[in-house]
Every structure is written in C-alpha cells, then in structure tokens.
Amino acid sequence: MMQAEQLSWRVHIQLPNNQKDCPHEWKDNDSAPAGHERCSMCKELTTESTRAHCENCRLTVYPMCSRFRLDRRIRAKVQPIAPYDSKDQLINELMSYVQYLLAENAKLKQQLFEAKTKDLETEFDELMRKDKEKTKLQFEDEEIDEEIEMEPKNPIGALRIASANTISDEEIERFNTVVQDPVRDKRVLNRLYNMEITFEIPGVKSFKVQAILDT
Numbered sequence: 013m014m015q016a017e018q019l020s021w022r023v024h025i026q027l028p029n030n031q032k033d034c035p036h037e038w039k040d041n042d043s044a045p046a047g048h049e050r051c052s053m054c055k056e057l058t059t060e061s062t063r064a065h066c067e068n069c070r071l072t073v074y075p076m077c078s079r080f081r082l083d084r085r086i087r088a089k090v091q092p093i094a095p096y097d098s099k100d101q102l103i104n105e106l107m108s109y110v111q112y113l114l115a116e117n118a119k120l121k122q123q124l125f126e127a128k129t130k131d132l133e134t135e136f137d138e139l140m141r142k143d144k145e146k147t148k149l150q151f152e153d154e155e156i157d158e159e160i161e162m163e164p165k166n167p168i169g170a171l172r173i174a175s176a177n178t179i180s181d182e183e184i185e186r187f188n189t190v191v192q193d194p195v196r197d198k199r200v201l202n203r204l205y206n207m208e209i210t211f212e213i214p215g216v217k218s219f220k221v222q223a224i225l226d227t
Contacts, residue, residue, distance in 0.1 A: 034069035041089035
C-alpha cells in the first residue's frame with residue numbers, strides 16, 4: 013500500500029486502484045513481463061539487478077522510487093564472480109599472459125630497430141650521393157687545371173701577335189687618338205693600349221713587336 017508517498021514532498025503519482033491497494037508480492041532483481049520493464053512511477057528503464065516487480069498488479073518500481081514512495085528498500089543484486097577451479101589454472105593463465113606481453117615487447121623492439129636502421133640507411137645514401145657529387149666536381153676541376161697546364165707556352169704560338177712589319181707607326185698613333193663618332197656627333201675615348209713585347213727564343217736573336225691591348 014502507498015504509505016511513504018503521503019508524507020513526501022515529491023510529485024504525487026496517481027496509480028490505478030488495483031496497484032495502489034494491492035498488498036504486493038514483490039520479486040526483487042528478477043525478470044519482468046514484456047512491456048513492464050520501466051518503472052511505473054518515474055518511467056526509468058530498469059534491469060534485473062535494479063528493479064522490484066509485483067506479480068499481482070504488475071507494478072514495477074525503481075530502487076529510488078521503492079525507497080521514497082513505498083518505504084521499501086531493494087537490495088542490489090551482486091553478480092557473483094566464478095571462482096577458479098584451482099591455483100594451477102590461475103598460474104597457467106598468468107604465465108600465458110606474461111608470455112604474450114614478452115612477445116609483444118619483442119615485436120615492438122624489432123619494429124623500432126627496423127625503423128632506426130631504415131633511417132640510417134637513408135642518411136647514409138644521402139651522404140654517399142653528396143660525396144659522389146663532390147668527387148665529380150673535384151675531378152672536373154682537376155681536368156680543367158690539366159688542360160690549362162697543357163696549353164703551349166711558346167710566346168709566338170700562344171699570343172699570335174702581329175709582327176712589327178704588319179703594324180705601322182701611323183696606325184699605332186691613330187689608335188691612341190680620340191676619335192669622332194659620326195652618328196651621334198659625340199667624342200669617344202678609345203680604350204686601346206699599345207705596348208711593346210720582347211721575344212726571347214733560344215737559338216733566335218731577340219726581337220720586339222708592337223701590340224694592342226683592348227680593355
């Protein structure tokens with residue numbers, strides 16, 4: 013019967029007369045018929061471990077509603093833990109789990125080692141590539157130096173300067189003068205330098221020639 017609710021400050025719940033006046037035969041923490049899984053008062057969904065159900069009036073109540081509206085406590089149903097058959101079984105399971113953890117640890121170490129090895133190989137390949145490029149540039153520089161050293165040192169063959177007979181004094185004087193620009197009517201300074209070069213060749217009498225240096 014409804015006793016505690018008459019003295020409560022909570023919202024009044026109006027139940028049908030058959031449920032309100034029922035003497036109730038409660039089944040705590042048990043199954044409920046389909047459609048009666050929710051609390052008849054707060055409408056909260058109950059479970060087999062959090063409900064009380066009356067088989068006479070089909071009233072289902074949540075533990076809080078049962079405590080404060082019906083002044084009846086519902087003891088929570090504790091699911092028992094199945095005991096191990098023996099200590100040996102527990103020890104074997106623990107050993108199996110330890111072996112699993114060791115295998116996982118070894119796998120992670122191998123993956124880490126492979127990753128580091130791959131990074132080192134990549135870094136080594138990059139260093140080798142740069143070293144090859146550097147060696148190639150050094151080799152090209154050495155070839156250029158050898159070509160320069162192999163050029164003929166004969167003053168006549170290397171310079172190929174015109175002899176004194178081909179350049180007259182009049183032409184040399186003309187190169188040293190300031191010439192007139194006929195197009196722009198502007199005086200332009202000639203940047204040609206005349207010089208005298210003396211050739212000394214073994215077995216040949218030394219001689220001089222006039223040369224012009226264009227700057």
